[in-house]
Amino acid sequence: MSLSVEKVSRSFSGDVAVKDVTFHAEKGEVIGLLGTSGCGKSTVLRAISGLDTGYEGTIKVNGEQSRSVNKDLGIIFQEARLMPWLTVLENVYFGLEGDKKEKREKAIQLLKQVGLEGFEHYYPKQLSGGMAQRTAIARALVTEPTTLLLDEPFSALDAFTKLQLQDMLLDLWNSYRPTMVIVTHDIDEALYLCDRIVILKGQPGEVYDNIKIRKPKPRSKSDIELVKMKERILKALELGKEPLVREA
């Protein structure tokens, strides 16, 4: 098991934000954490990342208990969070250790893969939102993490750029095969990218449904099975209180 989240609960000042959240990912599996605003998606992701350690329960990444920020993890946020005084290239290799020439070569290769060849010496203020996010994705992948955590990575982008970056992420996943957890509000995005969708619901947020998607990728957005799953997810987000399925 590449990622195991077992009965994770988190309270803030006595208020329970998420309760007994459990799900698992095989190596290279792409998990979508889906749910309405405030149900605790980012709270769960922060616990997995090791940025937050105040939770109850157990999280294991590659079999190891995760209680601190881990080199095996790459994190991508909604905003690119680049360092403004560094170039695109320097931002990408900043966290790498070792020989400078090798670091630069690795970063240049990643920048090529995210479509930023020729922009290596730009500064963040010269980039569009999509270019900044491409840089952030290159930075997260340059260390070749086994696990990539993405917190609403495309939600600040325009619709067209978002579709382009979803395809780019699929290509990168094909090259590096990290296990991924993507927090999103966007059902279409989850159905396009994910092998499993975990639906959180309620306050405190609990796992309401856990749907395995066996369709090979890339997928057609009008695929009839995916359309049916979308209906199931919409229903899950609107109706009912009891969990449907713990894990398919």
Ligand SMILES: Nc1ncnc2c1ncn2[C@@H]1O[C@H](COP(=O)(O)OP(=O)(O)OP(=O)(O)O)[C@@H](O)[C@H]1O
């Ligand atoms: N550091 C914190 N201190 C206090 N409360 C917090 C903290 N982090 C999260 N919460 C609370 O936990 C609950 C879940 O928040 P979280 O951001 O995880 O939800 P979310 O599903 O990611 O929401 P959104 O989709 O709007 O980003 C909310 O009620 C939020 O106010």
